[in-house]
Amino acid sequence: MSARTVGVVMNGVTGRMGYRQHLVRSVLAINAEGGVTLSDGGRALLKPVLVGRSELKLRELAKQHEIADWTTDLSAALADPSNPIYFDAQVTHARVASVTKAIEAGKHVYIEKPTAETVEDAVSLAKAAKSAGVKNGVVQDKLFLPGLLKLKRLVDGGFFGRILSVRGEFGYWVFEGDWQEAQRPSWNYRAEDGGGIILDMFPHWAYVLETLFGRIEAVTAKAVTHIPERVDETGGTYAATADDAAYGLFELAGGVIAQINSSWCVRVNRDELVEFQVDGTEGSAVAGLRNCRVQHRSATPKPVWNPDLPASEPFRRQWQEVPDNGEFHNGFKTQWELFVRHVLEDAPFPYDLAAGARGVRIAEAGLLSSAEGRRIEMSSIGTEEGEL
Numbered sequence: 103m104s105a106r107t108v109g110v111v112m113n114g115v116t117g118r119m120g121y122r123q124h125l126v127r128s129v130l131a132i133n134a135e136g137g138v139t140l141s142d143g144g145r146a147l148l149k150p151v152l153v154g155r156s157e158l159k160l161r162e163l164a165k166q167h168e169i170a171d172w173t174t175d176l177s178a179a180l181a182d183p184s185n186p187i188y189f190d191a192q193v194t195h196a197r198v199a200s201v202t203k204a205i206e207a208g209k210h211v212y213i214e215k216p217t218a219e220t221v222e223d224a225v226s227l228a229k230a231a232k233s234a235g236v237k238n239g240v241v242q243d244k245l246f247l248p249g250l251l252k253l254k255r256l257v258d259g260g261f262f263g264r265i266l267s268v269r270g271e272f273g274y275w276v277f278e279g280d281w282q283e284a285q286r287p288s289w290n291y292r293a294e295d296g297g298g299i300i301l302d303m304f305p306h307w308a309y310v311l312e313t314l315f316g317r318i319e320a321v322t323a324k325a326v327t328h329i330p331e332r333v334d335e336t337g338g339t340y341a342a343t344a345d346d347a348a349y350g351l352f353e354l355a356g357g358v359i360a361q362i363n364s365s366w367c368v369r370v371n372r373d374e375l376v377e378f379q380v381d382g383t384e385g386s387a388v389a390g391l392r393n394c395r396v397q398h399r400s401a402t403p404k405p406v407w408n409p410d411l412p413a414s415e416p417f418r419r420q421w422q423e424v425p426d427n428g429e430f431h432n433g434f435k436t437q438w439e440l441f442v443r444h445v446l447e448d449a450p451f452p453y454d455l456a457a458g459a460r461g462v463r464i465a466e467a468g469l470l471s472s473a474e475g476r477r478i479e480m481s482s483i484g485t486e487e488g489e490l
């Protein structure tokens with residue numbers, strides 16, 4: 103059976119995420135493997151059309167990867183009927199205008215998180231896609247991480263008994279840019295440019311917590327700007343106006359309490375850049391990006407507090423590694439394949455723009471909680487996404 107070709111307008115491919123994860127490790131990797139496999143055994147190859155602001159960068163990128171189509175004219179790319187899909191990994195504040203344009207042009211849209219800077223915009227986008235009848239999706243890559251897939255397996259298998267709490271630790275030191283270059287873009291640290299760790303990370307925590315453990319019913323958070331001044335890509339000093347750390351408490355349906363620290367101002371003393379510890383009556387687990395280890399109730403030590411003596415147990419060594427029991431692929435690529443199947447053969451894809459708006463709503467709750475110093479019940483702020 104011959105492969106069909108599907109044009110994908112890709113906006114923001116000169117950026118970190120757009121280039122590495124979406125263009126190279128997803129779209130080009132899918133093509134290198136012969137395309138997306140469809141349910142009838144057929145294949146769909148993806149034809150990327152690179153869109154961006156810099157002709158120079160696009161031309162170089164296209165040349166480097168032997169991509170025929172690129173343009174700085176988004177409208178022209180959207181006008182071409184051979185491109186049914188629009189993808190967006192631009193800076194967050196540029197997203198809504200371009201995605202709206204794509205929806206108006208009748209394109210199916212697949213976009214990075216957060217889907218917008220405000221709930222109002224995120225909900226409007228979801229509604230616009232729904233009323234235009236286009237397929238729509240948001241990136242929820244963390245769900246496809248090997249560590250979290252193993253954690254999900256444990257939850258589904260009833261390993262934990264009654265789940266009591268989740269503690270997440272995310273972050274690493276992002277250099278200020280003065281004596282060592284910052285490893286993240288400067289707009290991330292400017293609120294006026296759509297930056298801020300709550301807007302960046304709470305949408306991730308929203309779908310991770312709600313997919314694995316239960317709906318978030320209340321949010322309490324403290325957002326902080328620990329480093330008030332940073333140096334940008336051009337060597338200029340700027341005021342860091344956005345939060346660079348957030349300390350969050352999420353109350354989930356069923357009484358599970360989740361606490362997640364997110365910070366660009368911590369030095370890593372963990373095995374992975376993100377780790378979640380889940381404690382349940384029957385057992386506990388610590389899951390990272392790739393690995394997951396467990397301790398069952400039956401193998402739980404009984405420490406006795408005595409600061410006068412050295413630790414009585416090798417606590418870290420008492421955990422057991424959860425085996426892979428399968429092959430894990432790049433999560434971004436897996437989600438791309440699902441979206442393409444959703445577009446071409448209506449395969450299920452629960453990660454829609456309503457889910458994206460939910461993530462923005464949780465972020466907004468976090469920001470509100472921090473600004474007003476109070477606990478925010480989710481039912482108290484705005485329309486539920488289920489009504490979309």
Ligand SMILES: NC(=O)c1ccc[n+]([C@@H]2O[C@H](COP(=O)([O-])OP(=O)(O)OC[C@H]3O[C@@H](n4cnc5c(N)ncnc54)[C@H](O)[C@@H]3O)[C@@H](O)[C@H]2O)c1
Nearest residue numbers: 114115116117118119120191192193194196214215216287
């Ligand atoms: N899923 C994830 O794990 C994940 C991780 C990081 C970032 N993201 C999201 O991806 C998006 C891009 O983040 P990034 O880290 O790749 O950023 P980046 O700064 O590396 O790239 C931004 C892209 O947007 C383009 N752009 C369009 N309009 C712009 C404007 N007015 N000013 C500056 N750039 C503009 C740039 O040319 C570039 O291609 C963000 O919305 C971010 O929240 C997602």
